[in-house]
Amino acid sequence: MSTPIKRVVVVGNGIAGLTAADSLRESGFDGELTIVGDEPHPAYSRPALSKALLLDGDDMSSHELPPPTHGANEIRGVRASGLDVERRLVSLEDGTALPYDRLVIATGSRARRLSDLPEELTLRGLDDALTLRGRLAASPSVVVVGGGPLGMEIASGCLAAGCRVTLVSQGTPLIVQLGPYLADVFVKAALDRGLTVVETGGARLEGQAGDARVVLEDGAVLQAGLVISAVGDVPNTDWLADTGMVEKGVLQVDSRGLVRPDIAAVGDPAAFPTPYGRRRIPLWSSAIEQAKVAAAALVRGDEAPPLRFQPYFWTEQFGLSLKAVGYLPVQGEPTYVEGGPGGSSLMRWSHDDGSGTAVALNHRIPIPRLRRLSQGTG
Amino acid sequence: MKIVIDRPRCEGHGLCEEAAPQLMHLDDDGELVLDREEISDADASLANAAVRVCPVAALRIA
Ligand SMILES: Cc1cc2nc3c(=O)[nH]c(=O)nc-3n(C[C@H](O)[C@H](O)[C@H](O)COP(=O)(O)OP(=O)(O)OC[C@H]3O[C@@H](n4cnc5c(N)ncnc54)[C@H](O)[C@@H]3O)c2cc1C
Ligand code: SF4
Numbered sequence: 458m459s460t461p462i463k464r465v466v467v468v469g470n471g472i473a474g475l476t477a478a479d480s481l482r483e484s485g486f487d488g489e490l491t492i493v494g495d496e497p498h499p500a501y502s503r504p505a506l507s508k509a510l511l512l513d514g515d516d517m518s519s520h521e522l523p524p525p526t527h528g529a530n531e532i533r534g535v536r537a538s539g540l541d542v543e544r545r546l547v548s549l550e551d552g553t554a555l556p557y558d559r560l561v562i563a564t565g566s567r568a569r570r571l572s573d574l575p576e577e578l579t580l581r582g583l584d585d586a587l588t589l590r591g592r593l594a595a596s597p598s599v600v601v602v603g604g605g606p607l608g609m610e611i612a613s614g615c616l617a618a619g620c621r622v623t624l625v626s627q628g629t630p631l632i633v634q635l636g637p638y639l640a641d642v643f644v645k646a647a648l649d650r651g652l653t654v655v656e657t658g659g660a661r662l663e664g665q666a667g668d669a670r671v672v673l674e675d676g677a678v679l680q681a682g683l684v685i686s687a688v689g690d691v692p693n694t695d696w697l698a699d700t701g702m703v704e705k706g707v708l709q710v711d712s713r714g715l716v717r718p719d720i721a722a723v724g725d726p727a728a729f730p731t732p733y734g735r736r737r738i739p740l741w742s743s744a745i746e747q748a749k750v751a752a753a754a755l756v757r758g759d760e761a762p763p764l765r766f767q768p769y770f771w772t773e774q775f776g777l778s779l780k781a782v783g784y785l786p787v788q789g790e791p792t793y794v795e796g797g798p799g800g801s802s803l804m805r806w807s808h809d810d811g812s813g814t815a816v817a818l819n820h821r822i823p824i825p826r827l828r829r830l831s832q833g834t835g
Numbered sequence: 836m837k838i839v840i841d842r843p844r845c846e847g848h849g850l851c852e853e854a855a856p857q858l859m860h861l862d863d864d865g866e867l868v869l870d871r872e873e874i875s876d877a878d879a880s881l882a883n884a885a886v887r888v889c890p891v892a893a894l895r896i897a
Contacts, residue, residue, distance in 0.1 A: 479887065483880050504890045519844070523886050523895050741890050742850060771848065780848070821865020824849035825856070 462558045462756065463488045466547050467529070468537045469563030469693075470494025471503065473724025473744040477561045478527040480752035484761070490529035491555055493547070495536040498583050499524070504741050506586040507607055508773050511593070511614030520583060537564070540700050542720070559755045562697070562708065562722040563748065566690035566739060571602065572662040576669035578685045580611060589685070593618040597682025600671050602660050604630030606772045608687035609643065613774035615685075616650055623653040623679060625660050625671060636786030639779070639816065642798075646775040655679070662686070690739055692726030707737060712763035714751025721751035729764060732810075733784065742769040767828060782824065783814030783831040794830065796820065805830060836874045837897050838882055840867055845893040855885035867893075 465481055467474045470492050478492055501520040509519035532549075539548040547555045568579035580589060596619045601612045604626025612624045624630060630647070631640040644654065658674035662684065671679040694703045702708060708722035710729050716722050725739040727747060746766050753761035771780045787806040796802030801819040808814070815831035838858065847865040858881060859869050874882045886894040
């Protein structure tokens with residue numbers, strides 16, 4: 458691959474696409490750079506949507522990112538509809554096509570839905586967040602379906618907005634993501650603040666426009682002014698259906714984020730090698746690390762270092778702020794490094810392979826220190 | 836150029852420190868400390884990387 462790279466196209470204008478564009482420049486690419494995104498907005502912070510943006514009174518800027526410096530030609534509000542890998546062409550829904558020498562796929566994911574009912578709100582994009590904020594102003598009763606971090610953050614935001622909130626969860630909320638010990642800490646805090654938690658098997662959404670209800674596995678029916686689901690994400694890979702690159706909706710990449718030598722896939726839709734097998738890690742710092750590595754690999758090939766991702770996860774809800782380095786969920790009881798149960802604390806779980814997971818709860822700590830702690834060298 | 840912190844907004848994630856440990860660090864209380872007032876051109880891309888990675892947009896370049 459020694460032909461000079463003249464044109465790079467990045468599809469998707471989220472944090473992964475933005476970071477890829479920045480990193481291409483840092484790796485020395487000074488040719489023509491184009492970013493296409495289907496949202497009308499400049500790239501913003503998605504994690505803020507379910508945290509500060511839902512709560513922050515009149516401050517509507519917590520999601521804004523500083524303006525980009527990569528000097529790319531930005532095409533906003535236009536969807537990429539197809540890819541021809543032989544001719545190296547990205548086709549756009551407005552009928553135009555973009556030729557490339559290297560391509561970055563960074564189209565993220567969308568919210569999985571339980572129904573087509575317009576009453577079912579989801580939270581993935583800025584427009585969703587603004588809609589939700591608007592609806593919360595009237596303090597409706599709310600049912601949130603989904604006991605993962607996002608569902609719990611939304612429930613927390615709705616409670617703080619003065620709504621009566623019921624959370625419908627398959628099993629204990631957060632147990633799948635965090636493990637039983639931490640899930641218990643969060644559920645207690647949530648119940649203390651007045652959240653109603655309903656555990657069920659699969660819940661369904663039924664009814665018709667104007668009258669939606671949540672039906673639990675045992676047939677019980679919940680009705681509310683507002684139904685919000687947070688039941689996972691679906692990678693945006695539909696536009697790549699004809700390329701043969703998509704497997705079960707996901708793009709499999711190598712340790713440098715490449716699907717093939719001229720195409721990288723980064724962020725939420727990419728499954729990359731981890732010590733626990735190839736997986737998607739649809740999180741903020743994962744998107745950033747993947748994008749940096751892949752951009753360098755597109756420009757410099759195998760000289761560029763492979764990804765050595767150490768998961769970093771955080772959440773804020775019900776007055777608790779958690780930061781975790783290392784693989785989650787964690788099983789069993791932690792060792793308390795600082796503090797103790799019920800207060801600001803620093804915990805560690807050891808895994809059989811010698812690695813560990815370090816967790817700070819309501820405790821400000823530099824991430825590098827948390828990383829050292831997870832590795833047992835802190 | 837300079838990096839400016841919006842203090843009330845900073846949540847002490849320290850992802851910025853990880854991106855540019857030469858330019859900033861969190862102190863023992865988890866407060867972000869900028870180690871260099873003035874950012875040279877040579878460090879501009881480092882500074883940009885640090886600003887960009889903050890998920891709550893607490894940093895900007897001025
Ligand atoms: C409400 C919410 C809260 C979250 N909180 C946290 C958190 O606390 N911590 C954490 O680590 N992670 C969190 N996440 C996950 C994190 O935000 C994502 O992992 C991250 O944003 C992924 O970035 P990305 O660039 O891969 O995808 P995205 O941010 O989804 O960006 C992809 C972009 O591509 C666009 N696009 C899609 N298809 C096309 C197409 N065909 N043509 C053109 N453009 C297209 C999309 O509209 C979007 O703008 C949260 C996510 C949500 C939704
Ligand atoms: S990344 Fe942002 S929130 Fe975290 S310490 Fe840096 S400035 Fe503060």
